[in-house]
Amino acid sequence: MPVGRVRTCMRSPWAYFLQRTGYDPAMPIKGGDLARAFWAVDRVLGGQRPPTRSQMFAARRPLVVWLVAGILWWGLFILLLDGDVLPALGIGVLLGGLLAMFARIERGRQRRLVRLGVWDGVHAHSVGETRAMAKRRIHGENLRPLCEVLAYFAEHDFGDSEWEVVEAALPETDIERDEWYSHRLAGRRTFTLRIAAVPDSRDAFVEIYGVLGGRGKFLIAGVLHVFGKYRVS
Structure with a gap:
């Protein structure tokens, strides 16, 4: 057979x-x-990134999105339908409502980001840009204390074995050749620490990516300033 x-x-x-x-x-x-x-697909498509200002505006004002989008679609279809007002109005209402529905879905996504600790619910990021929260050249001896400070804010358990991974990766980096090592500290919050060694020096250049609103961001900047100016034992 x-x-x-x-x-x-x-x-x-x-x-x-x-x-x-x-x-x-x-x-x-x-x-x-x-x-x-749905949320798994959203995560694969990069949906766990903090929203932009326009996304925040749309999520908080879906009725405004409906009104503005409906008027724009109405005006467009009046031109396309040779001045036929009622069909153009119906199309504008439907398409504006569709965009308002997407705005409601975006509101749910943003609330979920807050629950996951990925976003603080306040600070927006620019379109297509992930800005470093802080960056500075620091003394190499202060790299582990910096990791421990970030792990404290992230509520992440940073131990000796994890530090050995970071320490082993550092010699392979070079700030002049733009070769970096990225280390992720994930807990209640998530931070990404990018590290590059400075040639002919024991110093390292660090960039910190993540979301930490309010005074926390200024505290991290202050910690980097101290770690760049003094050697912490």
Whole structure:
């Protein structure tokens, strides 16, 4: 009896994408799975980055988004439909409502970022830009104390084994050749520390990425200033 060829979906790019989200096609769909799948796809697409100012505005004012977008679509379709007002108005209301729905989804995403500790709910980031919270050249002896300070703010357990990883990676970096090592400190908050050694010196150049609003950001800048000026034993 001839055996038919078994086609597997694992060769499909969609299957690879779902695999990255952690979704198992063999598991039956249960309650809450769709929501988890949605947030998994959002995470793969970079949805855990802090929002921009325009995203914050839209999420807080979905009715304004509906009104403004509806008027713009209405005006556009009046021109396209040769002055037919009512059909253009209906299309404007529908498309404006669609954008308002996306604004409500964005509001839910932003609330989730606050719950996860990824975003403080206040400070926006520019479009396509992740700005360093602080950067400075510091003494090499102060690199471990800096990691411990950041781990304290992140509520992350930074131990000897983790420091050995950072210490081993430092000689492979070079600020002049733009070769960096990135170390992630993930806890209640998440910080990324980028490190590059300064040639012919024991110093290191560090950049700190993350979200820490209020006085915390100025405190980190002050810590970097001290670590750059003095050697802390």
